[in-house]
Amino acid sequence: MSTQNDVLVVGAGLAGLTAVWQLASHGKKVRLVSKGWGATHWHSGCVDVLGYYPVDDPEPVESPGVTLAKLIADQPEHPYALVGVAGVEAALKAFQALCAEAGYPLHGSLDKNWLLPSAVGTFRPTCLAPETMIAGDLRRDDPMLVVGIKQLVDFYPNIIAENLVKQGVDADHLMVDLPPLAQRNFNTPIIIGSKMEEASFRAELVRQIKPKLGGARRVGLPAILGRLPSLAIKNDLEQQLGLPVFEIPGLPPSLPGIRLHTILVQAIERAGGRIYHGLEGVGIESDGGRVTAVLTEAAARNKPHRFNKYVVATGGILGGGIVTNHEGQAREVVFDLPVTVPNSRLDWFEQDFMDPKGHPVYRAGLAVNEQFQPLNGGSQPIYENVYAAGTTLSHSEVIRERSFEGVALATGFAVGNLLA
Amino acid sequence: MRNVWEANTSIEFEKAEPVELTLDHCIKCNICVTACPVTAVTDLFPGPKYEAPQAGRFRQPKQASPDYSVDYCSGCRACNLACPTGVKIAEINARARNDIVEEGKQSGRNKLRNNLIARPELLGKFGQPVAPLANFLLHGGVGRFFANKLFGFATKAPMPVFSRERFSNWLKKRPAPANATRKVVYFRGCSTEYFEPRVGKAAVQVMEANGFEVLVPEQNCCGLPLLSNGEFDAARAYHGSNIEKLVGYVKQGYVIVGTSTSCTLTLKEEAPELLDYYTEDARLLAANTYDIDEFLTMLYDAGELKTDGLRPIPLRLAYHQPCQFKAHRIGHPSVEIMELIPELEIVESNAWCCGVAGTYGYKEEKYQIAMDVGRPLFDFIHEVNGPINVCDSETCRWQITAATGQASVHPIELLSFAYGYPPEGELAKVLLPLS
Numbered sequence: 125m126s127t128q129n130d131v132l133v134v135g136a137g138l139a140g141l142t143a144v145w146q147l148a149s150h151g152k153k154v155r156l157v158s159k160g161w162g163a164t165h166w167h168s169g170c171v172d173v174l175g176y177y178p179v180d181d182p183e184p185v186e187s188p189g190v191t192l193a194k195l196i197a198d199q200p201e202h203p204y205a206l207v208g209v210a211g212v213e214a215a216l217k218a219f220q221a222l223c224a225e226a227g228y229p230l231h232g233s234l235d236k237n238w239l240l241p242s243a244v245g246t247f248r249p250t251c252l253a254p255e256t257m258i259a260g261d262l263r264r265d266d267p268m269l270v271v272g273i274k275q276l277v278d279f280y281p282n283i284i285a286e287n288l289v290k291q292g293v294d295a296d297h298l299m300v301d302l303p304p305l306a307q308r309n310f311n312t313p314i315i316i317g318s319k320m321e322e323a324s325f326r327a328e329l330v331r332q333i334k335p336k337l338g339g340a341r342r343v344g345l346p347a348i349l350g351r352l353p354s355l356a357i358k359n360d361l362e363q364q365l366g367l368p369v370f371e372i373p374g375l376p377p378s379l380p381g382i383r384l385h386t387i388l389v390q391a392i393e394r395a396g397g398r399i400y401h402g403l404e405g406v407g408i409e410s411d412g413g414r415v416t417a418v419l420t421e422a423a424a425r426n427k428p429h430r431f432n433k434y435v436v437a438t439g440g441i442l443g444g445g446i447v448t449n450h451e452g453q454a455r456e457v458v459f460d461l462p463v464t465v466p467n468s469r470l471d472w473f474e475q476d477f478m479d480p481k482g483h484p485v486y487r488a489g490l491a492v493n494e495q496f497q498p499l500n501g502g503s504q505p506i507y508e509n510v511y512a513a514g515t516t517l518s519h520s521e522v523i524r525e526r527s528f529e530g531v532a533l534a535t536g537f538a539v540g541n542l543l544a
Numbered sequence: 545m546r547n548v549w550e551a552n553t554s555i556e557f558e559k560a561e562p563v564e565l566t567l568d569h570c571i572k573c574n575i576c577v578t579a580c581p582v583t584a585v586t587d588l589f590p591g592p593k594y595e596a597p598q599a600g601r602f603r604q605p606k607q608a609s610p611d612y613s614v615d616y617c618s619g620c621r622a623c624n625l626a627c628p629t630g631v632k633i634a635e636i637n638a639r640a641r642n643d644i645v646e647e648g649k650q651s652g653r654n655k656l657r658n659n660l661i662a663r664p665e666l667l668g669k670f671g672q673p674v675a676p677l678a679n680f681l682l683h684g685g686v687g688r689f690f691a692n693k694l695f696g697f698a699t700k701a702p703m704p705v706f707s708r709e710r711f712s713n714w715l716k717k718r719p720a721p722a723n724a725t726r727k728v729v730y731f732r733g734c735s736t737e738y739f740e741p742r743v744g745k746a747a748v749q750v751m752e753a754n755g756f757e758v759l760v761p762e763q764n765c766c767g768l769p770l771l772s773n774g775e776f777d778a779a780r781a782y783h784g785s786n787i788e789k790l791v792g793y794v795k796q797g798y799v800i801v802g803t804s805t806s807c808t809l810t811l812k813e814e815a816p817e818l819l820d821y822y823t824e825d826a827r828l829l830a831a832n833t834y835d836i837d838e839f840l841t842m843l844y845d846a847g848e849l850k851t852d853g854l855r856p857i858p859l860r861l862a863y864h865q866p867c868q869f870k871a872h873r874i875g876h877p878s879v880e881i882m883e884l885i886p887e888l889e890i891v892e893s894n895a896w897c898c899g900v901a902g903t904y905g906y907k908e909e910k911y912q913i914a915m916d917v918g919r920p921l922f923d924f925i926h927e928v929n930g931p932i933n934v935c936d937s938e939t940c941r942w943q944i945t946a947a948t949g950q951a952s953v954h955p956i957e958l959l960s961f962a963y964g965y966p967p968e969g970e971l972a973k974v975l976l977p978l979s
Binding site for chain 2: 155158159160161162165166307308309310312314315318375376377382398400401402403404420421422423424425427443444
């Protein structure tokens with residue numbers, strides 16, 4: 125009901141969740157609405173802050189903190205420039221504290237990127253990684269055994285190990301056949317993650333790996349070490365194998381991403397915030413300079429949500445917050461805010477499909493002022509009570525930069541605190 | 545400016561994107577598979593992504609279904625609400641089930657059973673007048689044995705209890721309120737008429753306390769059980785009949801409210817969308833139908849809801865929002881209303897589904913799946929350990945009670961008590977010793 129409603133956040137990715145977490149923690153009456161579950165279910169469960177800079181430099185960033193300062197100096201319109209290095213650090217520290225409190229610590233800092241193996245055996249620079257992944261650190265030279273499970277499709281230990289070997293990493297691979305899973309035709313990471321909570325299932329996995337360890341000093345597994353944020357399963361496997369164990373995140377659904385989602389949702393609900401999924405933002409009511417309601421699609425008629433302030437955190441083109449058409453127009457889907465995109469569709473893309481600099485359209489998004497208010501071409505906010513956070517912001521290229529979670533977390537945190 | 549309790553008769557209408565075409569939005573992200581409570585517990589249902597956007601591509605009119613496992617979709621819509629790209633998965637599955645029924649691929653026994661269970665109005669009309677006998681048959685060991693052997697009902701299915709008195713009989717005896725200043729139409733649903741008149745009584749009392757005269761015109765089953773059992777033609781007949789019986793009231797300016805959240809969803813959306821039933825009258829009825837708690841929150845926002853002098857309820861109760869209520873996509877209005885009641889502490893369930901999904905959990909081959917789906921909810925109910933629990937949908941209440949042994953009430957029953965009316969049934973047993 126509409127009494128004393130402070131802030132409505134649209135979008136349930138890391139940016140929206142972080143903003144609502146901060147607002148609810150500060151005692152604000154907040155609601156989050158989203159079309160569906162967000163990007164947390166897709167991503168690796170790590171926090172990438174800055175992996176490559178400039179984006180066409182093939183060498184991964186060593187220290188995201190140092191390189192961030194350079195990026196901010198070079199690109200004053202980049203979302204990171206709005207929050208500053210200190211703002212990014214504050215967001216990371218608060219999120220690390222939250223995850224640690226939930227018994228699922230994220231390790232790392234702006235001083236140094238981790239280099240972890242990806243699901244195709246490439247080097248993956250990331251700033252914060254959960255404790256379930258850090259034994260995969262590729263700067264260490266102890267040999268690893270990458271283990272796949274026959275019944276889990278989409279995870280290929282041979283590809284990972286062979287590619288790592290080509291890059292000088294001592295890695296071997298093993299595929300195990302787990303009869304308890306053969307009862308099911310379909311095994312997703314969710315289903316195997318729940319089986320991993322059973323001691324007998326873990327014992328069977330260990331029984332199959334142990335004789336094949338060879339000279340390995342650590343063991344890599346797909347990201348299946350339990351559904352909930354917990355280290356119990358990892359610790360038990362390590363004790364039984366006598367070796368460090370690490371997860372390699374793969375295709376969605378991503379358990380490590382879901383664990384971060386769980387941590388944030390629980391924090392929000394503890395603080396009295398509300399989250400409604402399945403409510404797609406489809407429009408607004410306004411009295412000129414001020415939004416008076418966001419409308420979400422519902423059975424038979426739209427539902428109005430009346431709040432004092434609104435945050436748009438619906439993501440970019442991938443997240444569904446921005447749509448484009450064949451006439452070369454791009455628009456933001458809920459508030460119909462203008463999107464910075466090259467005027468001609470011909471200028472959206474470079475000639476070379478795989479251009480290392482990326483394509484200009486990837487930087488499309490909402491231009492905002494220092495208060496994160498979307499601007500109308502010039503320097504004036506379009507609405508006095510609308511704010512934007514996350515990858516819906518323009519002037520960043522989060523996938524190529526490997527800054528997806530960092531931009532979402534830092535700007536979501538900043539907007540949450542700004543409005544708290 | 546129209547008051548919130550007045551019908552909107554000048555609706556603008558954009559026809560929704562055809563259900564089947566929404567499968568093109570699928571990006572194969574698997575979020576729906578993560579959300580699906582059925583695929584989490586059984587391999588018989590391979591998951592929303594496989595059934596709707598994938599198998600859906602191979603379903604052509606007048607051709608055999610490529611996959612009969614779609615019958616194991618419970619229709620709970622966890623997938624729809626989790627999907628970040630807007631695929632109408634549950635609706636695609638419901639239509640696929642209708643195709644299977646039309647193909648005649650069901651066993652005769654299942655078809656007979658599904659037709660029986662999908663007609664609560666018929667069961668009510670025959671069963672209620674002989675309530676003691678009907679209850680003996682539904683709940684006695686012998687009756688259950690034959691229901692299982694002959695029709696394939698689960699022997700432990702959460703059968704409801706026929707009421708000794710019909711809701712409409714009670715209503716007939718009730719004098720119209722003297723001080724009513726406005727009118728509202730009540731869609732009672734079959735369960736209130738034949739099984740749980742106490743819910744309807746509470747609804748009438750609450751509306752009257754807010755200055756409404758409650759009209760309860762003749763009405764039929766909403767047709768949802770038929771829709772979820774793939775019997776679309778019969779559902780169309782019911783929906784047509786309901787439009788005929790109700791739309792006149794809408795045209796006079798009255799809105800329809802209901803306590804059966806699955807019935808109101810059917811009038812609002814399920815029937816028009818699945819049956820492609822978009823006449824002017826169908827649209828008018830849909831646009832002016834409300835779940836009762838949704839309607840009460842609107843009255844509250846307009847400063848028109850009675851909130852003074854509410855009787856406290858000093859209890860800590862578990863509340864489960866049914867899937868069918870989540871599917872209205874309007875948040876948690878019942879919680880907002882219950883929060884107005886002094887001293888009442890509501891603990892919300894994070895579990896998705898009780899498992900029964902309307903008629904799903906009544907079927908022999910699906911009973912265990914339904915119980916496994918509901919397990920997290922049953923554990924939650926035990927953990928909160930209140931004297932009763934709260935849930936908006938009748939079949940969910942019956943399932944929860946059958947699985948946990950704990951009585952379950954509709955939120956409107958609590959508000960009715962808070963307004964000073966006498967509680968009934970299990971609620972009376974709990975509240976009267978306290979007051």
